[in-house]
Amino acid sequence: MSLSTAPYAVVVEDDPIIMMETTFILEDAGFRVHESFDGHEAVALLGKHWESVVLLFSDVDMPGGMNGFALARHVAEHWPQIEIVIASGHVCPEEGDMPDRATFIPKPFNQRMVHEHLAEIMPDDKKPEPLRKVI
Template identity: 75%
Template structure:
């Protein structure tokens, strides 16, 4: 796949180690990755790069004005083409926390769990080549 056709994901987590680990997992799945440490930084990246981003992968608990659920609802409203995965090791989503089309993955997660989740939830036309081949 030519670099210009490799899709982008946006990873949002305030823990630098989890951010780095998730970035590596998504790169291994075939994504190019933007990183943000809170919702405000994420919305700034989205405002600039929304056309190339097809996946938001966000933690729930973050500093700042919005948590991961707030960010997911914002993305769902403004950029409905972006698929949404929310992750947490502390909070389970309650009714209405996430957009209907968003999915949840519990922490801790590993590469295999994330890749299987993405292979299942992403539409075929949005799967990077490594994920498409894995199915």
Template identity: 65%
Template sequence: MGLTLMDVSTAPYALVVDDDPLILMDARDILEEAGFRCHDRDTGAEAIELLETHAEGVVLVFSDVEMPGDVDGFALARHVCEHWPWIEIVIASGRIKPQPGDMPDKPTFIGKPFNQRFVHDHLSEKLPEEKKPEPLKHAV
């Protein structure tokens, strides 16, 4: 499925945040296959910097928990909820599960490793219809 040339210019943006280049590339590929255009960043601080100028076009932040610097995935989720409440958030980790108070109520959590089908099913279920790219609107 993924994006065609006709819908690239209207597809919503997702921001993928992970310090592991292979996981970042895999997550980006999965989201592009779901119909998103993607920005990517290696740290939570870099993600916030991008959102300060591009948040109006972003509908989804898909982030790892453990990243270098002062802004881990949980802190990023709290910051995004406070400053850009319209953005949907998915936090992922293979080592850490959120404890009460780690994340605001709105973000959702998935475990790593994840695969394309799992992420697409999760997004099809959790994203509001108006924020889904076309391929997710027609996912079975």
């Protein structure tokens, strides 16, 4: 799969360093990445690019009045074909926080953790080529 045909992921993170790190991890997994610093910006971005996006990777705590859980529920309702991963180092999801198909990964995470998590949860037809090789 060439970069021009690689699927897109949307990363939603308000910390620029974590954004850069997460973007690198997802690009290394074979995704092209759209970056967003809050939930409302992510919704606007998805409104324009939802057809090419297969993954939402979002922090929980963000500015702007829409946290990662609310964003996940919005995405699941409006774009159910998009896989959702929520990450946090401060909050663990409770019953009803996330949509049924969404998954959670704790921070701090590393490249191996993210790649293994995505290789496990993503359907084969949505996985970029590098993720298909993760064991």
